[in-house]
Amino acid sequence: MPPLIIVGAGQAAAQLVASLAQDGYSGPVTLLGDEPHLPYQRPPLSKKYLAGELALDRLYVKPAAFYEKAGVDLRLGTRVERIDRPGKAVILADGTALPYSTLVLATGSRPRRLALPGSELDGVFYLRTVADVDAIRGRFADARSLVVVGGGYIGLELAAVATKHGLQVTVLEQVPRLMARGVGPVVSAFYESLHRSEGVRLVTGAKVLGFEGKDRVTAVVAEDGVHPADLAVVGVGALPNVELAAAAGLKVENGIVVDAECRTDDPAIYAIGDCTKQVHALTGQPLRLESVHNALEQGRVAAAAICGRPPPTLQVPWFWSDQYDVKLQMVGLSQGHDQAVVRGDPGSGRSFAVFYLREGQLIAVDAVNRAPEFMLSKQLIADRARPDPAKLADERVAVKDLRS
Ligand SMILES: Cc1cc2nc3c(=O)[nH]c(=O)nc-3n(C[C@H](O)[C@H](O)[C@H](O)COP(=O)(O)OP(=O)(O)OC[C@H]3O[C@@H](n4cnc5c(N)ncnc54)[C@H](O)[C@@H]3O)c2cc1C
Structure with missing residues (x-):
């Protein structure tokens, strides 16, 4: 029998592998991930890993031995380019076709990029991967000023770490309050005064127009003025990685649409984690959640469905952020x-x-x-x-x- 193939080796995929083993799945499993690392936890990237307080191997969800013991054919640095649904295979960059019995898309999301003048300058970063954080941290040593574009939780966690590191940090947020998508106004106001009290320059209602600099960024231009920057990091939300699914004709609406068991509209293909959109049991509304809790929960749900087991009891969604x-x-x-x-x-x-x-x-x-x-x-x-x-x-x- 061809293996169950998982595309994307992140938080959701690691949970799926663990839950499949717990649920007694006995078939072969292949895990394909385009990053060079074992599946890792992203939350510390903007917190302790950025601060240099956690080593890379502490980010791994499970050690390499776990995948070996589970008999998983783990292929890192391997990107899937296409799904051949009629042939039930995924196609790699070199044209290799890997047949699947069941396919699980766990492709996550990526930072929304700004298409503004100067946004391709050296020194303008995004924060999603270990490689991103290594590059940002590498610049901390010789940078004095950092401009963070976006006052969401990732940008604010970065601002907190960089401030503690001694950088002069400016946060530019387009809407009138911080973390507006996630928390209520009382909490936003608290975080605004918290960051100000720690020395962050904070501008809300600030529309960014572009980046200045010759070879390297030197300033961020916003409607309210020019903000000097040796380093700029953009954190303005994430987009789900749905392209594989969309090109294969699966139903996609700002997320791969899945049912309560994380199945797409093709019964042989599931999707889990940040890349999905699912009617939420609590609200009855279709939602795309970007959280560890959701990735873990959908990993468990998909494993149970694949193994023909009853679905696990769902928990209320939760999320956290550490700042100072x-x-x-x-x-x-x-x-x-x-x-x-x-x-x-x-x-x-x-x-x-x-x-x-x-x-x-x-x-x-x-x-x-x-x-x-x-x-x-x-x-x-x-x-x-x-x-x-x-x-x-x-x-x-x-x-x-x-x-x-
Ligand atoms: C800086 C940061 C801080 C965060 N902090 C928190 C927090 O405090 N609390 C919280 O709950 N959540 C937090 N999150 C969100 C959380 O990390 C995500 O919700 C979680 O990682 C989603 O897991 P996933 O498996 O769906 O996606 P990911 O962990 O992103 O894994 C998807 C993987 O698939 C790979 N991939 C994509 N396409 C392909 C392809 N075609 N072929 C092969 N591989 C592919 C991607 O490169 C990636 O490695 C944070 C995220 C970031 C970036």
Whole structure:
């Protein structure tokens, strides 16, 4: 029998391999990844790895021995160029056709690139891979100023690390508040003052027009003025890697469309992780989630479906971001909330939580250095709990008593 082929050797793929083994999959598995590394965790790239506090081998999801033991034919530095659906094969750059019995696309996403004057200059970087971070960190030594284009979580984590490293950092964000896609206004305002207090220059509502420099970037030009930059990093969102799927005629809508079992509209092809779009069990809405939690969950779901096992119980989606000594943990999906309740004082410390409710039901929480609230909320959201807003806001009520 031809192998099960996984295209893309990232977080989702590593979980799929582990879950297939746990679920008793006995057929051959081939894992094809275009990067030269074993599947690795990206979150530390903009955090401890960038800060030089973690070695590369600590990023690996599993050691090489794990794939050997699982009998996986692991081919790194190998890019799939095309899917031949009628022939049930993937085609590599050198024309080799590898037949599959089942195909899983785990191709992830890539940074959205700016097509602005000067954006191809040396010294303008994006941050997605180990290679990107190695290159950025290599420039830290002789750079004094860094301009970060984009005030999302990746840009802000980078700003925090670079500031601690001694660089003068400017963050240019086009919309009026930071991390606007992920958190509510109270949390955005907190992060704005946090970064300012750490010495970051922050400009919101700043439209970037281009990059200046002869051979190398020297400034970022925005509507509000010219910002000197020895180094510029762009973090303006990600695009799903859907091209293989689209060219093969699979259904793609800003993500490879998959059903609840992560199957595409071709029953022999699954897709998992950042590259997918799936109707979410919590909201009933089609969503493309870019998170480790989603990659892990879809890896498990696809493995169960492939092995003919019952689907695993789904958890409420969650996400985190580390900036300075502040851990932000987000759980649930806050879109559509009609009430936001703040517990703690965002103005006077580095610890508070915001609870988002819709028609009385808790749907999401942003917890800033508040692990207990985060942990409880995971459960409350899963239980569709309707906690008392007055209690949520009252610090005298213990976290364990917030349930109703
Ligand atoms: C800097 C950074 C910080 C992050 N921080 C957090 C965080 O704090 N918390 C969180 O939850 N999430 C975070 N994320 C997001 C998280 O890392 C992703 O959601 C996760 O990696 C998705 O896993 P994946 O397997 O879908 O994709 P990836 O891990 O990106 O893996 C996909 C792999 O497929 C390869 N590939 C693509 N096309 C082909 C092809 N044709 N042939 C062969 N290989 C191919 C890609 O090169 C890549 O190696 C962060 C991401 C970045 C970049």
